[in-house]
Amino acid sequence: MAERLLGVETEYAISAMQGREPVERVPVIRRLMELAHATLPNVQDGSSSGLFLENGARLYLDCGMHVEFSTPECANPWDAVRYVEAGHQTMLRLLERLAGHCAPGLEVNCFRVNVDYGDNGATWGCHESYMHRLSPSSMPQQLIPHLVTRVVYAGAGGFHPFSSGLEFTLSPRAAHMERAISSDSTNERGIFHTKDEPLCAGYHRLHVLCGESLCSQLAMFVKFGATSLIVAMAEAGLAPGNAVQLDSPLDALRTVAGDLTLKRPLDLKGSARRTAIQIQRHYLEMAEAHRSDSFMPLWAPEVCKQWRRVLDLLDRGPAAAAGALDWPTKLGLYMSHAERRVLNWNHLRFWNALLERMRKAIGLTADGGRFPLEQVIGPGTPIPDLVKRLSALLSRRGLEWNELRKMLALRPEFFEIDMRFGQLGPRGLFSMMDEAGALDHRVSGIDNIEHAMRNPPATGRARLRGAVVKRVAGDGHGGWCCTWQRIYSQRYGRLLDLSDPFAKEELWQDAPVEESASVF
Amino acid sequence: MRFLQRFNTEQRQCGGDPDPGSGGLLQQIRAEGDRLLAAGDEAIQRALAGSNSEAFLRAGRQQGGE
Secondary structure, three states, X not given: OOOOOEEEEEEOEEEEEEOOEEOOOHHHHHHHHHHHHHHOOEEEEOOXXXXXXXXXXXXXXXXXXXXXXXXOOEOOHHXXXXXXXXXHHXXXXXXXXXXXXXXXXXXXXXXXXXXXXXXXXXXXXXXXXXXXXXXXXXXXXXXXXXXXXXXXXXXXXXXXXXXXXXXXXXXXXXXXXXXXXXXXXXXXXXXXXXXXXXXXXXOEEXXXXXXXOOOOHHHHHHHHHHHHHHHHXXXXXXXXXXXXOEOOHHHHXXXXXXXXXXXXXXXXXXXOEEOHHHHHHHHHHHHHHXXXXXXXXXXXXXXXXXXXXXXXXXXXXXXXXXXXXHHHHHHHHHHHHHHHOOOOHHHHHXXXXXXXXXXXXXXXXXXXXXXXXXXXXXXXXXXXXXXXHHHHHHHHHOOOHXXXXXXXXXXXXXXXXXHHHOEOXXXXXXXXXXXXXXXXXXXXXXXXXXXXXXOOOOOOHHHHHHHHHHHHOOOOOXXXXXXXXXXXXXXXXXXXXXXXXXXXXXXXXXXXXXXXXXXX | XXXXXXXXXXXXXXXXXXXXXXXXXXXXXXXXXXXXXXXHHHHHHHHHOOOOHHHHHHHOOOOOOO
8 A cells, every 4th residue: 555645834823912911922932932942852953943853843933923833744644633733732831831931921822723813914824745746737636626625624714804794714714815826825825836845855745725723633634634545546647636627716715615504516617516515525435436446545444434424414514513623613602602792693694795895885905904884884974875775774674783883893702712712722712622522523543642742653754853853852062953854963974864755764874064054 | 502403404404303302313413512512602701701802813913924
C-alpha cells in the first residue's frame, strides 16, 4: 500500500487585555516567542527566527504577528489531528508560563479562528500540505469541486465577516476567497493555491489555503483523510473531479457557505446540478470502490467509513451533526443564545437583506463595520424614499426598527462568542462543552497528545528530525540549524540531508564550515 | 428548543420519524441535543461573565497573516 505524507499549519490569533482594556499585543507575542526559545527543547530554524521542536514540528512568528505551529510530516490523518492538538497544548503551556512573566491581571488569549470581525478585513490561515507526484497543472480540476463542497463538514462556522448584520455562515473564511485559482496567499486568494514548494526531493506539495482551524476531531480527520484520498486517486489517474466540474467555483463556494439547509444545488459544467453533499458522495463512492487498491494508503477504509458517517449525519440536517462537527454545533449554540436574548433568529435573514439594501443605497463599503443605523433611518436620512418604503414594509410584516436595533446591539456579543468558541484553555466554549461530555466529536485512536508534544511521528523524516532536535537541543555550542530538509552544525561541520521525505536513517555528511551560509 | 424543532421538520421532509415520542433514536437525539445546548448555554455564560464584548473585539483585532 502507498505511503502518503501530509501536514497542517495553524496560525493563531492572540489578544491581550488588562481588566476590560485592550493591551498592545505585539510585545506580549514577542515575549511568548522568547519563552518558546528559552523553555522548549529546540534547534534554531535556519530560514526564520523560529524553531524546530523535538516532535519535528516548527514554531515561528509568521507575518501579521501570528504565531504559527506547523505539524511534522504525518503519515495518516490520526497523526495529523494528534499533532495539531499537540500544537494547541504547546501554545497553552507557553501561555501558562507567560502568565508568570507578565503584569498581574494581564489576560492573554489564544484563538483557533481565521477571521477578524472588525472592519479591517483581516484573515489568516490554517493551511494543509499533501505530498504528491501528479503534475501540478492537473490538480485544480480534480481538487476544486472537493475543496468547495467539503465545507459542509470542514467549515468552521461563524459569521460572514463582511456583512453589516449578523449572517451565519458555514465558513467565514470563504468570504475571503476571491478567485478559483491563485498563486497569492495574502491578496486575491484562490480556492486552489498554485504554490508548489515541495520542501523535499522527488515530490510536489499541494498547498491548501482555503481551509479553517477546527475544533472537532471528526471534522479534522475527515477533512485531512478525504483530501488525501482524492489526491491519491488523482495521482493514480482516476480523475475523480472530472464528473463534477463546477460551472463557477467561486459562486458555488459562496452558495455552499451560505446554505444552512445543505440542499441548494450547484451548477455543474453542462446542464447538471448537484448539491454539495452529492458531490462529496461522488468522491466518496470512488474512494470506496478503490479503497483497497495498491495506490491507496492502508487507512483508506477507515477514512471512507468516517467520511460516509459524516455525510449521512449531514443528510439528516445540521441538528443531527451538532456536537460532532464545528459549524452545526455553533449553529445550535447561537440559535439557543438568540432565543435566550429574545432575538428572533428566523428574522435575521430578513434584517440582513434589509441592511444590505440600505448599505448599497448609501454607498457604504461591505467591510463588516458598524452600520450607522440611526443616521440612515433618522430625520436626516440620506435615503428618505427608501427608508419610507422599508418602514411601510416593516409595518405590513408587523415588525419594528427596534428589532434591528437590538440585533445590531447584540452583534458584538455574538462575535465574541464565536471567537471564544475556539479559544484555547478553560474559557474556550468548545473546551468547556467537551469537558462536560456534551460533544461527540472524538475519533478513536487520536490520543496521547502529551506524547506527541515531546516525540515525533513514527515514520518519515520527521522521526529523524525530532530525534536529532531532542539530542542536540542542549548543545548551545554546536551552532545547530534546522530546516524542513536539513539539519546542520556550523561548529562540527556536519550535515544531515533530509530531502528524502521517507528517510529512515541518519546519514550524516561532512560539510565545510564555510559552506554553512549556502546550506539553507 | 427551536434547533430541535427544526430538526424534527427536517426529519419529516426526509421521510423520517417525525414523532418524538415514537422513535427511540429521535428521543436519544433530542436528549443529546438538549444536553449539548444546556452545556453550551452554561459555557457561554461562563465565558461572557464580566466581559465587555466591544473591548474584547478591540483587543482581538488582528493583522492579516499567511
